[in-house]
Amino acid sequence: MENEKPGCRSAKRLQRWNRAGVCGLDNSGNSCYLNAVLQCLCSTVPLVEHLLNQDTRKELSRSRCRVAEVFVRLLDEMWMGRSSSCAPVEARSVLCSILPQFNNYSQQDAQELLLSLLNALHDDLKKVAKRQMLSSKQQPRQDQNRNCATAAGESTIVSHLFEGQLSYMTLCMHCDHQAHSTQTFTVLSLPIPTHIIKCSIQDCLSLFFEQTVLTGGEQMLCSVCGLRRETTVLTCLDKPPEILMLHLKRFGCKGKNQVKLRTNVTFSTKLDLTPFLSSSVQKTSYSSYCLYAVVNHTGHLNMGHYTALCQNALTRTWHCFDDSDVREVQDSLVQSPNAYMLLYSCKPFQKPNIHGL
16 A cells, blocks of 8 residues: 555545534634534534524624624534634634633633523624614514514523523421422533442433432521421422533532542433423423533543534534544444533434525
8 A cells, every 4th residue: 555645644634524514623722622612512503503594694793793793603614614624713712802711721611611602692692682672663563563572581592492491399398388499591510429430311310300308507498487497309390491401510529629520421312301300391392302412521620621522413423523633433432431511402403404505
C-alpha cells in the first residue's frame, strides 16, 4: 500500500465530513464545555428549525437580539455543511459579554453554561414576542387577538421545548394535612447512588423521585397545626418537557474536599418515565423518550475535558464531537461511564425542515 501524500488524508477527511449538521468546533482555550453544549443544541432539531426559519431570522434582526442572532449564524454555518469545522469565536465573545462568569479561560461546568445560554436565548426571543405584541396594536382586532394570544405568558420555543413541571405533595405526619405545589424546571439534576461502582439512569431517577421525610431543622410549618412538623414529601412529574435534559451530579463534596463521582451510570437510547408521572399526565404521550445527545466529562474536577455524542437527524448516525475532531461512532459506543448530561426527546426527530437542505 502506497503512502499517502502529505495533506491527502486531511483533504479526504474534510470532504468526508462536509455534511449538514456535522461540524466540529475549534477550541479557543478551555472552551470544550461550550463546544459540547453547542453541539447538543445544534442536534436539537425543533430548536434549529425554528431559529433557522427565515421569518424568525427577520424578527430577530428587527428586535436586535444579539445572543440569538449570533447563535443563529453559528447554527447556519454548522447545518449548511460548508466545512468540517468552524470557530465559534463570535458566539463565545457575545456570551462572555453578558455572562461574565464564563469570561475566562478556566474550566467551566457544561450544565451551568447550557442553562445560562438557554436563558439568554429565551430572553431574546421574548423581545420578539413583545415587539410583535406592540405592533399588533396597529392591526385589525382579529389579527391583534391572535398575536396577543401568541405572546401571552411570554412563551418561546425555548420554554416550549425544554420546560417541564414538577409536582410536590406534602403530608403533615401529625395531622395528615396535605398541601400541593409545583415547580418549573429546565434540567433535572439527578443524584447518583453512592458506594457502588455501577447503577442505571432509572436508579438515579428513582432516587430523585423517592419519598422523603423532613425532620429536625428541615421540618415544615403546617398551616393546620400552626407548628413545624415532620413532613412527608412526594415528588412526581406533572408536566414532562418535550426535550428532557438529565444532569448527573458527579461533582460533590467528601468531607471538606470536592470530588468527582466516577460511578458508571448505564443508560439506553429509550427511557421510560411512566413510574415518575403524576396521575394527570397522559401516559401514552410521555411514556418513552429517545436519546439524541450526550455530554461526556473525562478527567478530574478542575482538570477535565468535555466531548459530545450526538445523533444526526438526517443520517440517523451518531458522531463524537471532540472540539474540531469529528468521527462517526457505532450506536453501541454511545454508552459511556463518562456520561455527564443526557438529552432525550419525547419523539424521534424527523428530517429538519430547513431552507437550503
